Amino acid sequence: MTLTIDSVPVEVNDEGYFLRPEQWTLDMAHEMARSVGIELTEKHIEILHYLRNRYFEDTPLTLRRVGKSGLVTIKEFYGLFPGGPLKVSSRIAGIPKPASCV
Amino acid sequence: MEVLTQPFPKAPDPQPVQKVLVIVSKGTLEDVYAGLIMANGALMEGMEAKMFFTFFGLEAIRKDRQDHLHTATVGNPAFMQKLPTMVAGLPGFEAFASTMMRKEMDKLDIPPVSEFMEMIVAGGGEIYGCKLAVDMFKIEEDEFIDDLAGVITVGDMYALAAGDATQIIFI
DSSP states (O other): EEEETEEEEEEOOOOOSSSSSOOHHOOOOHHHHHTTOOOOOOHHHHHHHHHHHHHTTTTTOOHHHTTSSSSSOOHHHHSOOOOOOOOHHHHHHHHHOOOOOO | OOSSSSSSSOOOOOOOOOEEEEOOOSHHHHHHHHHHHHHHHHHTTTTTEEEEGGGGGGGBBBBGGGGGGGOOOOSSSTTTSSSOOHHHHHHTTTHHHHHHHHHHHHHHHOOHHHHHHHHHHHOOOOOEEEHHHHHHHHHGGBBTTTTEEEEEEHHHHHHHHHHTTTEEEEE
16 A cells, blocks of 8 residues: 655555665654654664664564664663564664564 | 344454463473563564463573573474484483574574573563472572562462453463
């Protein structure tokens, strides 16, 4: 389906994850974050870029890997993206939902 | 006779699970990991998670033992089916097989038990021990991991599961 984010039509799946991650912009991220009650800080944005970089390198994303990235601790990650950090941050980062169990 | 225009009213959307209570009663590598993965997975989905370790499951919350759990090589028909039981029972075989299994898990980014528990606690999960089993095995408090939220009774455990969207998982 198509969702209009930051006045741009974006293709997303039924859970709201981008089908074409290259359509993503930071302005879209701000708007998506606000819709789930998150005001993006520098730290959030650093994490979003980290996730996107890993995605474009084809590195599978796991909670553990984010915790070992040196960017945030796992506890901070949960605090920054309430409601399931890896899935919420991936949606805001405009990448597919990580198919990870850890 | 009244004619129903909608004989099958649409069922309401099912209520999502909001909390899981995972009870781990076994101390084998695979049983403990099953519990950890389900509890951590719940937190990653934005649910609450509580863990209750009882009986041999207590091995998983003992500091000096949790990262050395074994998988049974004897009496486990799914383990290397072609391997004769006599061989699987040789001294050291179980330890060797368990080490190999932990290595394979590490490749999949599955952390050691101690680190896994730290992740769960960091995500707001809570880990408890069973009072009755602790008394029975005569385990001292300082043998447990520092992150243990408490040693509690079965009644306290049920209180942890309060809420009408909780699932209790027993392993």
